[in-house]
Amino acid sequence: MRRMGFMREAFRSGNRYVVRLALVAALGGFLFGYDTGVISGALLFIGKDLNASEFDEQAFVGALLIGAVIGAMLAGWAADALSRRRTKIIAGAIYVLGALGSALAQTSPELIVARFVLGLAVGTASFVAPMYISELAPKNIRGGVTGFNQLMIVSGILAAYVVNWALKDAPNNWRWMLGLGALPGLGLAIGMYLLPYSPRWLMGKGRREEAHEVLCTVREDPGEVDEELDEIEKESREEGGLREAIAPNIRPLLVIGVVLAVAQQLIGVNTVIYYAPTILKFTGLGSGSAITQALSVGITNFLFTVLAIMLLDKIGRRPPLIAGTIGCIVALVALGIFFSSSSLQHDASWIALVCLIVYIASFAVGLGPVFWVMIAEIFPLPVRSAAMSASTVGNWAANFLVSTFFLSLVDAITREGTFWLYAGFGVLALIFFVARVPETKNRSLEEIGRELGATETDSPHATPA
Ligand code: BGC
16 A cells, blocks of 8 residues: 655645644754754843853853753653653743853853753753653654654754844844743643643653543544554553663663663764854855855754654654764865865865755754654653653753763864764664664554563564664
8 A cells, every 4th residue: 555645644634733743843843953053142132241251151051961861861750750841841931041141140150050941851851742742642653753853953043043144233133032932842842731641651650541532532443542542551561660671671661762862962063053264264255144144054954854854754763864864974074175175175165055955955864853753752651751752861961962072072083083983883783773772663562562571582684773
């Protein structure tokens, strides 16, 4: 039977509610992108206004990433104890507080604290959003709608670039740049208040009636709801927590989650996202053209994420992951060759931009969405929160290290050395993905959990070991 395209499936009347719900839940992803992206432009003006030292400026960036590590840790507990829904309402409220606090800060330490508070919400929302969406979505569109979260992350980054550009000459501009994040935060808190609990969380709390009601609103065929609830019930009887997440049968999955998380960062994506203008300036461009060209990186990221969403339920998660990682490696090697040749830099500076575009397009179809989609799918329900939280903590910690030390790394091992190092991490990751990462397309979360979590040897494409 020919499979219908994601768009057609997603916009069939029965699935429209799931799509709306995913868009609201993914506002957390939008803020993740906005708050990480906006600081690069805001920094140009904060420095003078608050009399900030270089250390302060690094702290404005780093405090959010450290907050995100801690937020991701706490949210593992909150998603189970308080529910995915309430955790996201709280994250929305913290986004509002953090944005207003940043906009009103009068001193550097105040701004550092406000950015740390924002980070708590970023870390929380970064995995509770895909978790909540994947637990409500029907399996035939789950990859695409869970991928909305990545689409919202990249939209947030793009929105930040546009806001920075639009406000560059406005009075008090950095306060507006940072403060505007309060609006989507409010939208997230109110939106989540109006949305239902995850049926899988309800079943974990023994609230079958309510879970039944919610599932009926998000499934086209009510006949299948009882069968799905029975499956969830079987799984939710088991104990779950960090101890269970590192038990021998789950450990191989945790390794997959953490390797995907760390690989996503060690391949250098945020040096491209946060430093694209700097990298382009290395080629001799002036600041103005570097910022304009960097915008094309943001737009490419957005367009290829849309493509990924259309592909994930059609061709699966593994093919884009593997092809995308190969694309990133090729682009990184080429970027290294470019920076090692002074004649290329002199005669063909356009090569750097082409490499950055190929790199971000490859990331956008592969590791970008696939990491967040897969960690919401591979873990059995009882350990899902703890294991997703551990993977997300790995992601933010690696993000902190890579983005904080990028410029020092360039000083220590040269530009070409830095890009080749990222390519080397890419090759290691690729070998691991080919050998270990399973396909999860079009299977229920319970089927995936049973198959992958039950034994150490059974897996459709690979053997998690
Ligand atoms: C990553 C972020 C990154 C973004 C770029 C996300 O999947 O987790 O660290 O900034 O993609 O598109």
